[in-house]
Amino acid sequence: MKCVRCLLQLRCLRLVGQSSRSAAQCGALLQSAASSQPSVLHQSQHQVLRHFHASPACAKSQPEPVHNEKRVKSLITNDDLFERVAKDARTKAMFNKVMDIFIKRDIRRRGHVEFIYAALKKMPEFGVERDLAVYNKLLDVFPKEVFVPRNYIQRMFNHYPRQQECGVQLLEQMENYGIMPNMETKVLLVQIFGEKTHPMRKYQRIMYWFPKFKHINPFPVPQQLPEDPVDLARFSLTRIANDLDAKVIVYQLPCTDVTVSGEEITLPHIVGTQSPSQMELLAKHNPNRPVFVEGPFPLWLRKTCVHYYILRADPIPPDEKVEEPYDPERCLDYPLQLDLDLERDYGDQESFDVEDLDEGPVFAMCMTSQGDQATLNQWISGLQQNNPILGKVPTLFRLDAGPRELQGAAATESGHSHGPEAETLKEESPHEEEPQNIVEEEPRRSQGMKQ
């Protein structure tokens, strides 16, 4: 009863001086409500509420400035609430506290739609954007049973569109963050909006598609990426080179050394991967043709960008390709080929006509925190232990200045930074200078081997 009265008072106050007619109406209503028996109280309350809803004409007749002021005010209030309460710490507890404050502040939950919108916007800041309980609690802010349509006409038309839209928006945000609603969400939605309303439909659609799509990625990236750069590199390399035989080798662990002169040297990590078939390919490589170290190439893992380098060669020119001739004395048990002059019939060609573009073999890949030539050279000499041919093949470094643009964005998250010296080195070795590079490179590596 008290609640109804307050609501009416509030409404009336706001309308004072705007429309004498509506004010009179309000007064009449107030009287009738106040004088009614407790047994009919409930009904009358509904009437009142419905009446308020059913009088948009009144609201529209409000002069603009007041309307504006109200909206602005409410927004400020809600945003402010978050700002004020969570001045120092932005945590889940704080977020919950804000919600509690809002719920307790006003029993009528006035401005709850605005509050919910504001809360949705603030969620990532508080780090609760993936918390189902918070979403449910936010949904709980809606008053219950008020927006449930009661007859077929209401059901037919968009009943309380703003509220419904807000509910849909909330579910949409859950969807975007990959949060699956639970039974509590459903109960809340039924209590708030009723069956077969837009938020309920949205809920049903989510429940239909979500389980199907949530785990569909055959190569999922974990929510929490490994912190250690070596582990991250290991993870990324196995992700790129999806070969179960490939072995990830850590050529160098990151460490900090203090030299005799007191200088501090940070050694970058070098993690590489190579599969047995790649080793085989490399062993067959014509030693007169160079192999290239190329990179850095970006790899995005959620919001983190890491970079990798590859060791590759140009595709084998057609005149150098040697097809192994058929040896009839190869298989002891059955003929490996039939000596027939019949080709496969067109009706039985099951393969598609795919134009193959020969890109040349990739022999190995690596990741390092420092993409300069010296570091990568260390990787190559590490590879050389298992691939002796690398000692005979000229190795060219084709390094881009690449990730500098991304540095600002990526460096903080990935910890993958190229030192300034690395960049300068790279700039010194553009493509035109490759021949010099070889000359420069060869002795250095052979020295390394001797040691």
Add this chain to the structure above:
Amino acid sequence: MSVNVVFKSLHVGRRLLAGNARNAGKAVVQVEQQRLIRTHCRKLAYAKDLFLGQVNKAEVFPYPEIGNEELEELKQFVAPVERFFSEQVDSAKIDHEAKIPQETLDGLKELGLFGIMIPEEYGGLGLSNTMYARLAEITSLDGSIAVTLAAHQAIGLKGILIAGSEAQKQKYLPILATGENVAAFCLTEPGSGSDAASIQTRATLSEDGKHYLINGSKIWISNGGFAEIMTVFARTEVTVDGVKKDKISAFIVERAFGGITSGKPEDKLGIRGSNTCEVSFDNVPVPVENVIGEIGGGFKIAMNILNSGRFSMGSSSAGMIKKLIELSSEYAATRKQFNKSLSDFGMIQEKFALMALSAFVMESMAYLTAGMMDRPGLPDCSIEAAMVKVFSSEGGWICVSEALQVLGGLGYTKNYPYERYVRDCRILPIFEGTNEILRMYIALTGMQYAGKIMTGKIKEMKKGNIGLALGMVGKKLRSSFGSSVDLGLTGKDGVVHPSMAESGKKLEQNVSLFGSTVEGLLYRYGKTIVDEQLILKRVADVLINLYAMTAVLSRASRSISIGLRNHDHEVLLANTFCSDAFFKNNYMMAQLQKHSPENNDANIKKIAKAVLDNRGYICTHPLERTY
């Protein structure tokens, strides 16, 4: 008593050996004369013609027989060997101790079983393939002994026998025939099964040119632990047209040459009494005289040895199944449940019917093949032998496990021999060429033969020759209107007994359909059929069934004609098998005529690819997560 019997059997064996040695020259002439009489114009072997939809009935009808004298000779051998195996061989002990006792080996040697197929002039028994198959039926009662003997003579010394020079034969065969020295066959290597190109063992000519030095190691060598004489295959450098090339050569290597070490015997699932181990060669000097055939010619020798050693598995399996039928039927007859003996239950009866059918078919196939191989000329029965091997090894496995099933839990215990038979039997589909590889061999050899003949016709068809196409359509129409195929098995000049006329018709129908199916496959796939293993598997299976049908029809027809006891039962078995195989064949050929999405091949490949790419079963566990 038993000692006395043994003595007698040994005596018989010795007498036989002695007699053979004495009459060696005479006997050979005699055999040759006998054979000359049965000589007739020899066409190609039977199975290849089936690919053309033809039945080369002269090849398989009538069922091959051996002469009366040979029969007498055989009977003399069989009785003592049977007695020896039932009284002297303790299979359970051999299996348990994983070793054949020396007395047993000596007994086998006394019986001459180490030289069954070595000609009499070299001190062997000089028996034909048919008689060898008959003896294999008995020796198979103990898997370990069977394998030991087979490794010795079916492959171990076969190289010397088929490709050795006279001097080599003179030198080695006599000591091998008596079992004084045991032979082994060394081909498989850690990195090389069927792939001859990956054989790593190398033989290099010494500086003086008198020796080859062999280096390398061979694995899974039966008898490898004690064999004195081995056929070893190694890579040698050969100059062909001025280009140096690596080719495989075969060598006779004596353990006495030095440098040979045998590894620890493998601990196996079955045939535990046989000795299987790794053999390493470290600079083993082999005199140049010990090259079998010519240098670089080892590949053909290896292939011939492997191809010729397989046919006896049919009779071995049949022998084993016959023994198991005896054992398990006794149990079924005496064991009572619900006041009924087990043999009154339909499902138990079915098992015995299956075993009898399998044994009958295997036996028929084995002796038909052996008989074909015994004919004069250069018989190429390698497809037939491979078919016998595939059919009998798989049938044997099923039958043995069904026999065990009759006994239920008892069969699973070591108190009964069934579990040992199950274990021993498991090797059959694996060794002497795995069944998968043999199926490839069977299907591809036939396809190659048919392809050579049909290429012209198929090319015409592809060009759109109207006359040919109309002919094909007419043929199809005629067969669809129910005009029966007549390949001459039944009717006026028929070779199949009228009581099996219907089965004969079924065979004819299947053969004719098989011919057109093969033609269709060649039209569709051409030479790329090599890569269609699922199709080749079906082709091989159909062919095996066709050959089995032929064998039982031929055998039962003969049995009726000469009035063998219980020939009506043979007719029953033959008819039952034929109608069963007829349906299976029709089903497989219907699948062959479809494209891969319809006959499930595409799905099978997809499933396998998904599993193999991930190297594991990839379905999520049903309890992994909730909705």
